[in-house]
Amino acid sequence: MKSRIPERGSTHVYNVSKISKEEIDSMVERCVYEQPPFCNAACPLKLDTRALLKAVAAGNFKKALQLYEKIAPFPLILSQGCEAPCEAKCRLCERGDGIAIRAIESAVARFGEQSKLGGVFRSTKKQKAAIFGSGLFVLFLAGELEKKMYPVTVFCAEPDEEMYLRGAAPFLDDAAFTLELKRLKRKEIRFVFGCEITAEFFRQKREEYQILGASEAAAKTFFPVAECTPDVMLYEKENLIMGSGSGVMDTAFGAKKAALTADRLAQNLDPRNTRGREGAVESKLYTDLSQAEALTRVPIPLEGYSRDQAMEEARRCLQCRCEECLKTCAYLRHYGKHPGLLAREIYNNTQIIMGDHQLNKPMNSCALCGQCTAVCPNGMDMARVCHMARENMVATDKMALAPHEFALLDMLFSNEEAFLSRPQPGFETCKYVFFPGCQASAVAPETVRAAWEDLSTRLEGGVALMLGCCGAIADWAGRREIYDHTKAFLDAELSKLGDPIVIAGCPTCAKQLRSRESLEVIGIWDILLQLGLPEGAKGLDRPAALHDACGARGDSVTQNAIRSLAKQLGCDLKEPKDALDRAPCCGYGGLAGYANPEVAAELTEQCIERGEGPWITYCMACRDRFARAGQETHHLLELIYGKDAQNAPDISEKRRNRRALKRDLLLEYWNEETKGMEPEFKITYTLEAREMMDQRMILTEDVENVLRAMRKTGEAVLDGESGLIIARARLGNTTFWVGFTEEGADAYIVHRAYSHRMQVVRRQG
């Protein structure tokens, strides 16, 4: 049997781009996951406040101090003198008291154990630094340069460390002063006290040092015209680092910039270039404040927070992080990546010419359901990214057929062998056509029949019937060519019926068909609201949870119509968590179930966990997946027409249902007979074989074709161990193997079935 869809080649086309770099960049930018928390963004010194507060909340003051010392060589000076712009930006301020960050920092500086980085492990840099003068800027700069492992010498007029520190940070209280003096003495900073800071002194010393710094006063003494360029904290004419500051934080920031300048100068590089982003920034992060509790600040005693008080206050921190989509999407959680990162990786995957495309599976596992876009504060759209990436992979002939072939062949089956398009008997053309959708005929054929019979009885102008697939499957697979072909085919069939108004039975079909301007599409739910329910329609006698369909996302008209209908039916509807536009996908969307059964199962599980069954759905695919997961589930149309499709059919029964519905309706309404479809021999299956086939996506017709080929050629193997006869046939792109026993001449019992896509041939030599 020839393959219906050609397999991918190995000569890839390189230059097609269905997805532009600009588009992906703008998409990735929408994801704010990597944006800094607001407190961190407000800090010019870039303290990782979120991590610090987390450490304190856990009682880990040692780790907290390590984080704080990264930006503050003298933690107590900074925490006691800092203006703390972070506190005003705390999002809790919008609901109550913001976190007392500065008081917590002060507790960290007091209670945190200092890491014991003694001189033993220090490998200092070759370039030596000299800093002249007194004050906070010099002290901070010395601290920064010491941290960067430069040997630092401070030349000053003061007689000792105590006087030096007193002058630089007069605002320190006694306890803090004692601690900070101890810290200063421990640092590898060499002080030369009692110097006379003159221009002559500077001239004598400057040749010995590669990095030179000075307080503003000292710099002006050396060079009366000295002028500091603030971006680099440099008197550029003399390469003299200088500065002061209008406050403790500003001075600390200046020292930080100055230290970076020192680095650049030490490497003989222009200090203005490649400095990265310095200072405070604006954050675009999103924080969900709905769960904010503990809105009152722990009161700060005069002597500052105790350990316990600091911990209690830090525990109020919301740990701002935007994970809105990760909270609601099992697919994103499965890969454990935020969409900004995943989108970037998937885009890069499409650009790989040679080598492994490791993101093929993630790209094909997205349900393309649009939930992330609905829950994202900025409308991040993973469906668009994954869909474009699939189209690009197909267009460049890099997409293997394997993940989607079964679904695509099923679509071709729906639109060929099982396709039916007829005007209502007695009409040449019709005002309407009922389009129930391929899954409805596959899962609940009796409901399809009843719905059409009802519509054609109660509506004026004729209601044609069209059984087929809307093309969503080709669209989801990124197979533009097949999609366009399907579209043209359906258009031609609709035109034969007189271009009727389409009554869709499935929200995804409705959405797909609505995307074509030429068609007028309404949902059967809209029609039934107008006509009223048919006689005998009855809701459930117990409360039921309503699961919204992805096809109706953003379509409040449909969502409301469904709810009105259910109410008219007498249903006691319970809205589950994440309803309407926020509803998760059942796992059928985007062909996730074909490409990645594991992720699809997680998506189904996540749907079910939101509420308590029985469930009511208005998409047959949801109904099917819920039922397969063991949930009592009813499609709204099943309730309306009193037909219960009972248990979920397996993949072969889904085909048989479609075939049989077409055959029966053709005979009953159009008097057309369908040629025999049963094989000329008898096959029975063991239960194990049927389960195996359903799981391995092997159809009964595949088995029939293998046996038919075996009967013609006589080719088979007898396995002496199991006693099974094993035959095979290459059908399209797949080789199917069937293990069976014979029951007389024309009857077989099938025990096993398996398949592979590789072809196997004999080789010589």
Added chain:
Amino acid sequence: MDERSYYTIDPEGKLKCLKCGVPLEKGKAKFLYLDNGFPVELPVCPKCGFVYVPESLALGKVLSVEKALEDK
């Protein structure tokens, strides 16, 4: 393609070609997929050339190689 075989299965006399009525023997075969080829040794009928792929091989090694090639 080199002479090396990626995979070898010896039928050990347990398999018989139903058409020819003779036992399958270890023989040279080749897997082909997406323009790649892999020499293997599988149970082959010495008369008609029927190549047998056992279930465990199809669902194990063959499947994993398929998946690797699909992502190339």
